[in-house]
Amino acid sequence: MKSIRRELMIWILGGTTLLLIVSGLFLAALIRHRLLTDYDHTLESKTRVFATLICTEGEGMEVEFAGEYMPEFEAPVNPEYFQFRQVNGALIERSDSLGNQDLPFESGKISKTVFGNLPLPDGRAGRFVQISVIPRIEDEIELTPSPPPLATGPVGKPVVLTVARSREELDQELCAVYLAIGGTHSLLLLLIGLLVWRSIRRGFRPIGALDTQIRQYTPDALDFQIDLPDIPVEIQSIPGAINGLLEKVRASIARERRFSGDVAHELRTPISELRVACEIGTKWPDDPEQTGRRFADALEATLHLEQIVVNLIELTRCESGRALLRPVRIEVYPMLGQCWTQTATKAEEKNVRLDNRIDPEFVLYTDRDKFEMILQNLIRNAVTYSPIGAEIICTSCAGENGAVLRLQNPTEGLQPEDLPHLFERFWRKEHLDGDGGHHSGLGLPIVKALADVLHIDVQVTLERNNQLFTVQLSFPPGGERE
Amino acid sequence: MKILLIEDSPILLRSIEFGLRKLGYAVDGVADGREGWDYARLNDYDVIVLDLLLPRMNGLEILRKLRAAGKQTHVLILSAMDQVEDRIRGLQLGADDYMVKPFSFDELAARIGTLIRRRYETKSPGIQLGSLSLNTATREVTNQGARIPLTSGEYAILEHLVLNRGRVLSKDQLLEAIHGSDSCPGPNVIEVMVCTLRKKLAAQNEKSLIKTRRGYGYLIEQEPS
Numbered sequence: 001m002k003s004i005r006r007e008l009m010i011w012i013l014g015g016t017t018l019l020l021i022v023s024g025l026f027l028a029a030l031i032r033h034r035l036l037t038d039y040d041h042t043l044e045s046k047t048r049v050f051a052t053l054i055c056t057e058g059e060g061m062e063v064e065f066a067g068e069y070m071p072e073f074e075a076p077v078n079p080e081y082f083q084f085r086q087v088n089g090a091l092i093e094r095s096d097s098l099g100n101q102d103l104p105f106e107s108g109k110i111s112k113t114v115f116g117n118l119p120l121p122d123g124r125a126g127r128f129v130q131i132s133v134i135p136r137i138e139d140e141i142e143l144t145p146s147p148p149p150l151a152t153g154p155v156g157k158p159v160v161l162t163v164a165r166s167r168e169e170l171d172q173e174l175c176a177v178y179l180a181i182g183g184t185h186s187l188l189l190l191l192i193g194l195l196v197w198r199s200i201r202r203g204f205r206p207i208g209a210l211d212t213q214i215r216q217y218t219p220d221a222l223d224f225q226i227d228l229p230d231i232p233v234e235i236q237s238i239p240g241a242i243n244g245l246l247e248k249v250r251a252s253i254a255r256e257r258r259f260s261g262d263v264a265h266e267l268r269t270p271i272s273e274l275r276v277a278c279e280i281g282t283k284w285p286d287d288p289e290q291t292g293r294r295f296a297d298a299l300e301a302t303l304h305l306e307q308i309v310v311n312l313i314e315l316t317r318c319e320s321g322r323a324l325l326r327p328v329r330i331e332v333y334p335m336l337g338q339c340w341t342q343t344a345t346k347a348e349e350k351n352v353r354l355d356n357r358i359d360p361e362f363v364l365y366t367d368r369d370k371f372e373m374i375l376q377n378l379i380r381n382a383v384t385y386s387p388i389g390a391e392i393i394c395t396s397c398a399g400e401n402g403a404v405l406r407l408q409n410p411t412e413g414l415q416p417e418d419l420p421h422l423f424e425r426f427w428r429k430e431h432l433d434g435d436g437g438h439h440s441g442l443g444l445p446i447v448k449a450l451a452d453v454l455h456i457d458v459q460v461t462l463e464r465n466n467q468l469f470t471v472q473l474s475f476p477p478g479g480e481r482e
Numbered sequence: 483m484k485i486l487l488i489e490d491s492p493i494l495l496r497s498i499e500f501g502l503r504k505l506g507y508a509v510d511g512v513a514d515g516r517e518g519w520d521y522a523r524l525n526d527y528d529v530i531v532l533d534l535l536l537p538r539m540n541g542l543e544i545l546r547k548l549r550a551a552g553k554q555t556h557v558l559i560l561s562a563m564d565q566v567e568d569r570i571r572g573l574q575l576g577a578d579d580y581m582v583k584p585f586s587f588d589e590l591a592a593r594i595g596t597l598i599r600r601r602y603e604t605k606s607p608g609i610q611l612g613s614l615s616l617n618t619a620t621r622e623v624t625n626q627g628a629r630i631p632l633t634s635g636e637y638a639i640l641e642h643l644v645l646n647r648g649r650v651l652s653k654d655q656l657l658e659a660i661h662g663s664d665s666c667p668g669p670n671v672i673e674v675m676v677c678t679l680r681k682k683l684a685a686q687n688e689k690s691l692i693k694t695r696r697g698y699g700y701l702i703e704q705e706p707s
Binding site for chain 2: 268276300
């Protein structure tokens with residue numbers, strides 16, 4: 001599994017290692033070059049001094065080498081070596097320490113100073129320098145820093161001098177440098193590694209704490225909350241977002257449970273009515289009047305059940321987005337009258353009246369069936385919850401910002417804190433309605449769901465000391481009168 | 483036996499009232515919580531059948547007030563709220579039984595019968611009076627195995643006297659036991675029914691079971707002669 005911690009460690013330490021290696025190599029190369037240059041410079045200087053020993057005498061050359069003055073060439077242990085040659089490679093003079101071995105002769109680089117490495121006759125690692133010099137003429141001592149190109153004639157024939165000596169000291173120095181660089185860099189790497197590890201560990205502590213808390217979450221722990229003090233700014237939004245999401249999930253679960261419980265609850269009463277009516281009718285079938293009464297009760301209960309089921313299906317259809325819309329021109333005034341007629345019986349029982357103040361010219365372009373259902377539910381609701389002898393007032397107004405339809409009815413017992421619940425399914429105000437009346441608590445939720453589908457805004461308010469209930473439907477511009 | 487039924491569903495109210503009356507109970511039915519509380523506190527019932535979700539005052543509130551007022555009337559809760567915590571709450575507040583909707587009417591009647599027997603401190607539905615047997619569950623009266631056909635009103639009077647044997651019950655008390663508080667029966671209905679009852683019992687050689695106490699009422703003695 002991927003790990004940020006591991007990735008960071010790998011990349012930081014890997015990068016650091018690479019940098020240290022590169023810098024170490026660079027440093028080593030630099031020092032090596034410096035040391036070698038110094039070594040070669042010393043070797044060359046010595047060789048040039050040595051070159052003054054050869055002189056031209058008549059037609060021949062003579063090397064005025066004296067071992068007692070240059071004992072390093074005759075030392076029995078760790079000697080140095082020299083060899084004089086003509087430019088054609090013919091030997092002029094060589095040190096005895098060479099034995100049978102000759103020093104290298106770079107015939108193609110006569111005019112240059114050539115350095116190189118070689119195995120010395122005694123097996124040690126060595127380094128040689130090859131220069132060309134113009135021998136001095138007898139009794140003339142001239143140090144020629146850089147010999148002119150080969151030439152013969154009045155200044156004499158050039159000769160090639162090769163001097164070699166051990167480079168062990170140089171190598172030891174280099175080794176010490178390499179060890180120092182390597183050791184220092186290794187120690188640095190170790191310390192950096194520790195520092196990085198601690199820093200990452202410390203930096204990841206809040207994330208670890210967050211992870212630990214989240215691991216404690218189980219789906220059954222409905223009250224789970226993430227609580228982390230001292231959240232770093234980089235993850236500050238995460239606990240809040242998670243807690244917010246959990247709260248929404250909790251609310252949704254509670255709503256679903258409540259809804260499932262509410263549906264079951266709402267169906268129990270009409271089913272009870274149906275069952276008892278049938279049981280009583282079966283038990284005492286001999287009384288025709290009572291039998292008729294029982295059948296009527298059974299029918300009423302069945303219709304109540306049907307209403308609940310139809311309402312639920314309509315709600316589900318609206319909320320799932322599967323509602324088909326067929327916008328048509330609607331004259332609202334007569335539609336309201338028709339809806340009122342359907343509730344007339346109940347309204348008469350309570351002596352509730354409708355004052356239809358909608359402008360007869362007020363028209364809408366929307367789905368007829370769904371809008372009619374909205375009006376029916378609103379009217380039914382108003383009649384049910386209005387006190388006896390109340391008047392329901394319906395008004396309209398239209399303008400540039402759209403149209404508004406208002407339905408007002410007197411009410412008792414409703415409080416401002418009840419308003420948000422009015423659109424919850426099956427919610428009913430206690431003390432206003434029990435569970436035996438055929439009010440399913442789906443009327444206003446259906447109004448809201450249908451209004452959402454038709455893009456109508458629904459607002460509810462309480463005025464006049466919570467005794468006047470108003471439902472306002474706001475239509476967007478273009479949906480109202482033509 | 484007198485029952486108060488507080489249920490806001492008009493269909494259930496009608497159906498249960500009818501059924502219980504057919505079984506010989508006197509039933510007062512109300513559909514409103516506040517009205518139900520008034521009936522409960524002002525009258526004496528053998529059993530109150532109580533819905534919980536009622537308009538104007540919920541059933542648990544009625545129960546709480548009933549017990550706070552010292553009323554020991556047996557209460558059977560009849561509710562669509564079926565969760566265990568709902569049942570526990572109802573029983574803890576003082577209900578004697580809890581039935582969940584939908585329910586069987588026969589079961590309701592049986593549980594009401596149990597509560598009534600409990601009121602009169604008798605566990606068995608069968609009561610023996612000499613050779614006479616009265617079964618409060620089946621609402622039958624037999625004499626040495628032979629069934630004595632009684633109307634529901636006659637049975638109700640006999641049952642009331644038997645369950646209160648040793649006590650004199652007035653005509654009004656007997657009238658309440660067989661009719662609801664709102665009914666207005668004729669003035670002599672008790673005498674007529676007792677007379678008819680005595681005739682039927684006399685046919686089974688039990689004519690002296692029901693005694694008259696002039697000016698007070700009727701009783702069945704603890705140890706019938």
